[in-house]
Amino acid sequence: MRKFLAIALVAAVSLAACRGGETATDDAGVKTDVGVTKEPCPEAIDKNKGCIYLGIISDLTEGPFKALAVPITDSQKAFWKRVNQQGGIGNYEVDVTKNIKDNKYNPQVHKEVFDQIKSNILALAQTLGSPTTAAILADLKSNNIVAAPASWTSAWAFEDVIIESGANYCIESMNALDYANDTYKPKSVLAIHYAGDYGDDAAAGAKIAAAKLGMTFSHVKTDSGGDKQAGAITEVVTKNPDLVILTVGPAETGAIIGQAAARGFKGRFIGTSPTFNPALLQSAAAPAIVALYEQSAPWNNWSTNSKGHQAMREALPGVTPSEGYTSGWVWSYPLRAALKKAVDNKDLTRAGLLAAVKSLDSVDYEGMLPTNAGNYKAGVAGQIKMTAIYKPDPKAPTGGVQVKDLYVGPTASSYTLDGPCFSKL
Amino acid sequence: MRGRPLLHTSYGSDMALFNTMSKKVAVGLLILVALALPFGLEDKWLSLLATCCVAAIGAIGLGLVTGYAGQVSLGHAFFFGIGAYTSAYISGDPDGRTLGLGQTNMLLWLPAAGLVALLFGVLVAPLATRLRGLYLAIVTLALVFIGQHVFGEWDALTGGTGVGRAPAKLELFGYDLAATDSIGTKDQKVFWVMALLLMVFALAARNIARSKVGRAFNAIRDRDIAAGVIGVNLARYKTVAFAISSFYAGCAGALLYTIVGFIEPGSFSLLLSVQYIAMVLIGGAGTISGAIAGAFFITLLPTITRELQPLVPFVSTEASKVPNIFQVETILYGLLIIGFLIFEPRGLFGLWIRIRAYWKSWPFSY
Numbered sequence: 197m198r199k200f201l202a203i204a205l206v207a208a209v210s211l212a213a214c215r216g217g218e219t220a221t222d223d224a225g226v227k228t229d230v231g232v233t234k235e236p237c238p239e240a241i242d243k244n245k246g247c248i249y250l251g252i253i254s255d256l257t258e259g260p261f262k263a264l265a266v267p268i269t270d271s272q273k274a275f276w277k278r279v280n281q282q283g284g285i286g287n288y289e290v291d292v293t294k295n296i297k298d299n300k301y302n303p304q305v306h307k308e309v310f311d312q313i314k315s316n317i318l319a320l321a322q323t324l325g326s327p328t329t330a331a332i333l334a335d336l337k338s339n340n341i342v343a344a345p346a347s348w349t350s351a352w353a354f355e356d357v358i359i360e361s362g363a364n365y366c367i368e369s370m371n372a373l374d375y376a377n378d379t380y381k382p383k384s385v386l387a388i389h390y391a392g393d394y395g396d397d398a399a400a401g402a403k404i405a406a407a408k409l410g411m412t413f414s415h416v417k418t419d420s421g422g423d424k425q426a427g428a429i430t431e432v433v434t435k436n437p438d439l440v441i442l443t444v445g446p447a448e449t450g451a452i453i454g455q456a457a458a459r460g461f462k463g464r465f466i467g468t469s470p471t472f473n474p475a476l477l478q479s480a481a482a483p484a485i486v487a488l489y490e491q492s493a494p495w496n497n498w499s500t501n502s503k504g505h506q507a508m509r510e511a512l513p514g515v516t517p518s519e520g521y522t523s524g525w526v527w528s529y530p531l532r533a534a535l536k537k538a539v540d541n542k543d544l545t546r547a548g549l550l551a552a553v554k555s556l557d558s559v560d561y562e563g564m565l566p567t568n569a570g571n572y573k574a575g576v577a578g579q580i581k582m583t584a585i586y587k588p589d590p591k592a593p594t595g596g597v598q599v600k601d602l603y604v605g606p607t608a609s610s611y612t613l614d615g616p617c618f619s620k621l
Numbered sequence: 622m623r624g625r626p627l628l629h630t631s632y633g634s635d636m637a638l639f640n641t642m643s644k645k646v647a648v649g650l651l652i653l654v655a656l657a658l659p660f661g662l663e664d665k666w667l668s669l670l671a672t673c674c675v676a677a678i679g680a681i682g683l684g685l686v687t688g689y690a691g692q693v694s695l696g697h698a699f700f701f702g703i704g705a706y707t708s709a710y711i712s713g714d715p716d717g718r719t720l721g722l723g724q725t726n727m728l729l730w731l732p733a734a735g736l737v738a739l740l741f742g743v744l745v746a747p748l749a750t751r752l753r754g755l756y757l758a759i760v761t762l763a764l765v766f767i768g769q770h771v772f773g774e775w776d777a778l779t780g781g782t783g784v785g786r787a788p789a790k791l792e793l794f795g796y797d798l799a800a801t802d803s804i805g806t807k808d809q810k811v812f813w814v815m816a817l818l819l820m821v822f823a824l825a826a827r828n829i830a831r832s833k834v835g836r837a838f839n840a841i842r843d844r845d846i847a848a849g850v851i852g853v854n855l856a857r858y859k860t861v862a863f864a865i866s867s868f869y870a871g872c873a874g875a876l877l878y879t880i881v882g883f884i885e886p887g888s889f890s891l892l893l894s895v896q897y898i899a900m901v902l903i904g905g906a907g908t909i910s911g912a913i914a915g916a917f918f919i920t921l922l923p924t925i926t927r928e929l930q931p932l933v934p935f936v937s938t939e940a941s942k943v944p945n946i947f948q949v950e951t952i953l954y955g956l957l958i959i960g961f962l963i964f965e966p967r968g969l970f971g972l973w974i975r976i977r978a979y980w981k982s983w984p985f986s987y
Contacts, residue, residue, distance in 0.1 A: 303785045304885035311882060312665065327784045331883045334787070391776070392784035419782055619718075 219545060222246065224287050229545040231318030237291040241280050246288045248535065248544070250276070250321035251295040251313045253328075254346065259301030260420040260445030263473045265324055267520025268346055268527075269296065272321055274511040275528040285532070286539035292321045299324060301420070303331035310335065319549060321531060322346050322524070326393035329358070340546040342553055344531045346523070348469070348494060349393040350401075351616035353576045359530040359553055362494030362565065363581050365394065365468050366617035367608045369401030369441055371583035372466045372492040374605025377409050380464055382438030387415040388428045388452060389443040396618035398443035398468050403621060405607045411439075415621065422447040425455070432456040432463075440465045446473035453489055454481025465489045466585075474518065474595030477588060491586045491596060495565055498522050498594045504529075504562030517593040526564050533559045533570065566602070581608045636831050638824075655816045664808035668880065669924060670917075671808070674815035675876045677916035678822045680900040681909055682869025687898070688906035689830055690862035691842025692749060695894045696761035697870050699768035702889035703741055704734040704871030705878045706778060708789035719786040720778050727793050731875055734789075738871025739864050746860035753845065765891050772886035785885035788878035799879065811880060818876065819913070822869065827909050829865065838862055842907075899954070903961050905970025914969040922957075926950050 219229045237247035252272065255265035273292055280289040295317050297309035306328035314335070320343035323329045329345055336343055336357045345358050348368065352360040363371070369387075376382055387402045389395025399415045406413035414435060418428040425448055432440060433456055440456075442449055442465055449471045465488050472491045476482065498505070498517045508525045515521065530553075538544050538552035557578075559570025571578030581604045586596035629635040639645040659667055679701065686692050708730040713721020724730065748760050773782040780786035791799040791811065798814050801807045829835050837858045840848035849855050878884045896919060904915020930936060930946050937945045965971045979986045 301783075302885055302887065303783075304881060304883045304888060307883040308881060311668070315664075331785065331787075335882075390783060391781045 222287065225542050226286065226539055227543045227545050227548060231316060231546075232288065232544055237280075237289045238294060239291070240289055242284065242289065245284055248285060248288045248290045249295060249317045250290060250292045250319055250531070251297070251310075251317040252292055252322040253297045253299050253306055253309055253313075253320065254322055254324040255301045256296075256298040257300065259299070260447060261301060261324065261470060263446060263475060264470060264518070264520040264523070265346070267515070267518040268322065268324070268524035270515070271508065271512065271521040271524030272528050274508075275525050275532075276321070278507065278511050279532055285535045286544075288539070288544075290535070299328050301325055301328060303328045307331045307335075314339065314341065317341075318544070318546060319343060319531065319535075321528065326351070326397065327391075330393055333357075340550045342531070342534060342546070342549050344527050346527060347394060349397045349616070349618065350613060351393055351397075351618070353579050353613055354616065356554055356572075357550060359534060359572060361527050361530060361559075361561075361569065363583055363608075364579070364617070365398035365443065366401035366404075366613070367579070367581045367611070368468055368492045368494060368583050369398045369443075370405040370608040370611060371581070371603065371605040372441060372468075372585070373402055373405035373409060373411070373439075374607050375492075375583075375585050375600060376439050376464065376466060377411075380438065382411060382464070384412045384435070384437040385414075385439045385441060386432065386435055386437040387413070387441045387443070388418055388432070388448075389415065389441075390420060390445075391417050393616070393618050394470075395443040396621045397616070398441060400617040400619075400621040402441045404611065404617070408607050418444060418448060420445055420448065422451040424448075425451040428452055429455045429459070432461055433459045436461065436463065438463050442467035442471045444471055446471060446476055449489075450476050450479050450481040450485070453484050454479070457481075457484035457488060461488075463488070467491050469493045469519065469523070472519075472588070472596070477590045477595050482590070486588050486590070489588055490599065491588070493519070493584045493586055494582070495522065495526055496584055496598065496602065497586060497596055499592070500564075502563030504564035507562060519594050519596075522564075522594075526561060529561045529564075530556070530559045530570050530572070576613050579613060583608075638827065638831070652820065656813070659805065659809040659812055664806055667808040667812040669921065671812040671815040672877070672880050673917045673920045674812070674819040675873050675880065676897075676900065676920045677819050677913040678876065679870055679873030680897055680904065680912040680916040681823060681826045682866045682873065683897045684901045684904075684906065684909065684912035685826060685829065685838070685869070686862045686866035688901055688908070688912065689835060689842065690838035690859065691845075692859060692862060693754065693758045694749075694761045694863075694866065695758055695891065695898070696745070696764035697866075697897045698889045698891065698893035699764040700738045700742065700867045700870035701874035701877070701893060702768050702772055702886075703738040703867075704874030705788065705884050705889075706772070707737040707871065708734040708875035709786060709878070709884060710778060712789035712792075713787065717787070719776075719780050725790040725792040726795075727789075727791060727798070730789050731872055734875035735868040735872040738874070739868040742863040742867025743860060745867075746863040747856075749863055750856045750859040762891065765889070765894055768889055769886070772889055779884070779886045782886050785883055788882065788884050789875055791879045815876065815880070818872075822872070823909055823913060826869070830909060834858065834861060839907075899958050903957060903968050905968030908970045910973075911968050911970030914973075918969060919954075922954065923950050926953060 219227055221227050231249045234246045236243045252269055254269045255261040276290045276292045295313040299306040310332045323343045324346035326347040326349035342357050345352055345360050348364045350364040350366040352358040385402055385406045387399035389399040403413050416428055416431045429452055449467055453465055476485055497519055512521055534553045538549045553572055555573055557571050557573040569580045582602040584602045585600040587599050588595055589597045683697050686694050710720055711722050711730040711733055712725045715721050715723040749757055772779050798810050799807050837853045840853050900915035900919045901912055905911025936949055961968055
């Protein structure tokens with residue numbers, strides 16, 4: 197019996213060794229490994245081309261950002277369809293429809309669904325959320341999987357595998373405070389934020405800027421859920437700050453602004469980009485939001501005139517405009533540039549794609565971001581620091597009109613990012 | 622006693638671990654199948670089966686306190702959480718964003734996870750020994766809520782609600798059990814480890830159940846006053862039941878999240894407890910094999926329903942449409958619990974007894 201077991205075990209060990217990924221080289225001499233096939237995509241336009249599979253992990257059903265995440269995902273489907281219509285990437289087309297998963301904005305679910313798709317994909321076309329993406333970051337790094345984030349935390353500046361676009365929350369809050377300083381001269385700032393790399397990052401930026409501009413700063417953490425904001429609202433009303441920086445979801449924004457205003461609060465609110473959603477202007481809190489709220493944004497909105505914006509509007513006919521579409525579209529450019537570069541380098545393996553990302557010194561955003569954006573080669577120094585300010589307007593297509601075009605405030609321009617901001621809160 | 626497996630002439634043979642030859646053979650075959658499975662199955666199935674094994678360890682633990690000793694416990698999720706965080710703390714990176722000691726050896730964090738959970742189980746036990754039925758259920762329910770609050774707010778240890786932290790590392794004396802290498806892929810190795818641990822834990826539980834302690838548990842379940850009268854120390858055995866059950870839950874919590882890959886404090890909710898109650902009830906309360914069968918069944922249920930979805934095309938796979946597969950899953954779950962309670966209170970184990978009885982008396986079965 198013992199002997200038999202030993203033999204079985206040895207056989208087991210030698211058999212087990214047979215599994216594992218392998219690299220292949222296609223007819224054009226491009227090296228590939230995981231997530232790239234010679235067979236055409238399921239919805240291929242040109243059946244002679246191979247297929248690059250990209251994954252999407254987003255907040256599609258019950259999380260706090262579903263109102264933004266669904267348009268982001270639809271926009272990215274349209275983006276990659278347009279890439280395929282324009283001839284694809286080298287001898288390949290791109291599929292982003294087969295590996296779409298819902299993270300419910302929960303880091304644990306995010307990690308679980310990532311494990312389900314990671315052996316099918318070359319890279320992630322979207323990984324929504326900062327704390328959620330933090331849960332898979334170690335995995336991304338050890339497997340050389342490049343990912344386009346749907347979040348703006350400052351930690352991404354320090355990660356090679358994450359190809360972020362636009363200014364991070366930390367810089368965005370600094371710019372928001374510089375703008376408020378010029379416009380409203382606030383003396384006290386309160387940051388209301390989610391826990392983790394999203395909320396803490398913006399609050400830390402506000403803290404750094406407040407210290408520089410001589411304002412008093414305090415912050416309060418809040419959980420997701422419109423019905424869980426009593427603590428935050430009380431904080432606003434009792435502390436009565438001149439300016440409140442919000443880094444939450446749209447449901448919390450509505451609850452906090454509406455109820456704080458109802459209890460007599462007259463200060464200003466500025467929210468980072470994910471806090472707003474045009475549906476808020478149909479809610480009971482709408483008058484308070486129109487009166488008190490402004491929004492910072494890392495790029496200009498849906499109605500802007502640029503080549504990229506125009507292409508986006510043409511690729512998405514008949515949709516109800518949302519900034520989710522704009523964001524999903526902008527975030528996709530760096531991955532397109534990296535894929536093109538990897539094919540030019542004849543190395544479309546995961547490692548090859550990562551190498552291509554590290555060598556990118558600019559990305560063509562078709563005018564949606566300035567020409568110096570997308571310098572991943574320069575690392576942290578290549579970060580762009582521009583923010584625009586919008587105010588709510590029920591008549592505008594996505595519920596906002598521009599107050600201030602993309603700018604860099606004095607605080608942000610003099611600030612050197614030397615580590616993720618959220619660790620400084 | 623060849624040919625008469627049910628005739629026992631000594632107490633020892635009656636209480637033996639495998640009291641019939643067929644049991645011995647069946648268990649042997651099962652172990653061989655478990656060893657061989659990783660060569661025939663895809664990695665995603667192996668990962669799921671590894672989860673089943675860990676769930677089975679947790680279910681056996683709950684089975685001991687609820688099925689054997691008859692003490693209803695809704696607090697299993699709390700003990701799961703204690704185990705998960707203890708192991709994550711011991712194995713965590715000392716320089717990371719959450720607390721950690723950097724001791725990644727599994728032989729260290731696994732027993733520790735169980736022991737800390739056991740300690741909490743013993744702390745709760747004095748309440749449990751004075752209560753029973755609904756009142757006990759409420760007290761253990763309270764544990765889950767206290768736990769959820771602490772786990773959600775203690776940022777330094779758990780990362781906090783919506784953020785979470787990395788779980789323990791599956792490592793043995795510096796050898797990474799959860800990394801693909803020449804011995805096997807990650808999922809193959811994890812499955813072997815979890816299957817082996819399940820065997821150890823199941824065997825231990827079976828031995829407890831057939832010993833003096835197990836018989837005391839049964840006496841308490843059937844009528845605690847009567848048990849007290851015949852000399853069973855109620856306080857002591859109820860405490861032992863809670864302690865063992867918490868130990869199992871703590872170990873299962875620690876192991877489960879090494880497979881899941883991440884711990885979010887929201888996971889340790891009442892839903893998790895109810896899931897384990899369902900495993901014990903559907904599997905068959907008061908049996909070890911029932912708890913294992915129930916754990917496998919409940920853990921595989923979502924995947925099975927998803928695989929069967931093409932057979933019922935009117936059920937959508939998209940969460941935005943009605944009816945969708947996720948709703949069917951939830952409904953099925955409830956229906957199964959109700960169905961089993963009404964038609965087969967002995968659970969999956971009871972079904973097995975029926976099948977066995979049918980073939981035993983074949984061709985004269987009725």
